[in-house]
C-alpha cells in the first residue's frame with residue numbers, strides 16, 4: 182500500500198515537472214494548455230517567410246529571397262512558424278541543452294498545430310524524417326530533440342515517422358561555431374539513407390539557421406529517389 186502510494190506520488194511529481202498545470206511561460210494557472218492564450222498570441226510569428234527558405238522578410242511575397250534566387254536550395258521549401266528570438270530561443274535552449282522535456286512537448290504541439298493548418302491546403306509528405314544525431318551524441322544527450330519534435334507532428338498529421346533509415350554516419354563538430362562554407366565542408370558525407378526514398382518527404386529539425394544540414398540531407402534523399410523534400414522546423418534564425 183505504502184509502495185503504491187509512493188509510486189503514485191512520484192508519477193505526479195514527474196508529470197508536474199513536465200507540465201506543472203500552469204502556462205510554461207508566465208506561470209498563469211488559468212489554462213488547460215501548456216501555454217496561455219496571451220503568451221501564445223505574443224509568440225514571434227514568422228509572418229512573411231521566403232517561400233523557399235522561410236527567411237523572415239519585411240512584407241508578404243511569393244518571390245524567393247535574394248539568397249535563394251542566387252543559389253536555389255536543394256530542398257523544396259522550409260516551413261518554420263516562429264522566428265528564433267525570445268521566448269522561442271529560450272524554450273528551445275532549455276529543451277535541448279537542459280533536457281526540460283516539457284518545453285519540447287509544448288514546442289512540438291505548437292509545431293504540429295501549425296503544420297496541420299499548413300497542410301490542409303497542400304499535399305502532405307509520405308514520410309517524416311527527424312534529423313538524426315550521431316549515436317555518440319545521442320547517448321550523451323539522452324534524447325534526439327528532432328525526434329521529440331517530430332513524433333507529435335507525425336501523430337497529429339497521420340504521417341509515418343521514419344527513424345531507422347536516415348543515419349548520421351560521421352560525427353561532426355557542433356555547427357554553431359562554424360562559418361557557412363565550413364559548415365558545408367563539415368557535413369559532406371555525414372548522412373546516409375538506406376534503401377529507396379519516397380518522392381515527397383519532410384525532414385524535421387529544431388532550428389533552421391544556415392540550412393546546411395537540411396541541404397546536405399536533401400541531397401542524400403534526392404540520390405535515394407526523393408523528388409520533393411520539405412524542411413519543418415520550430416524556428417527560423
Ligand SMILES: [Zn+2]
Pocket residue numbers: 204205206207208209216217218219220221
Ligand atoms: Zn502565459
Ligand SMILES: [Zn+2]
Pocket residue numbers: 231232233234235236245246247248249
Ligand atoms: Zn530564401
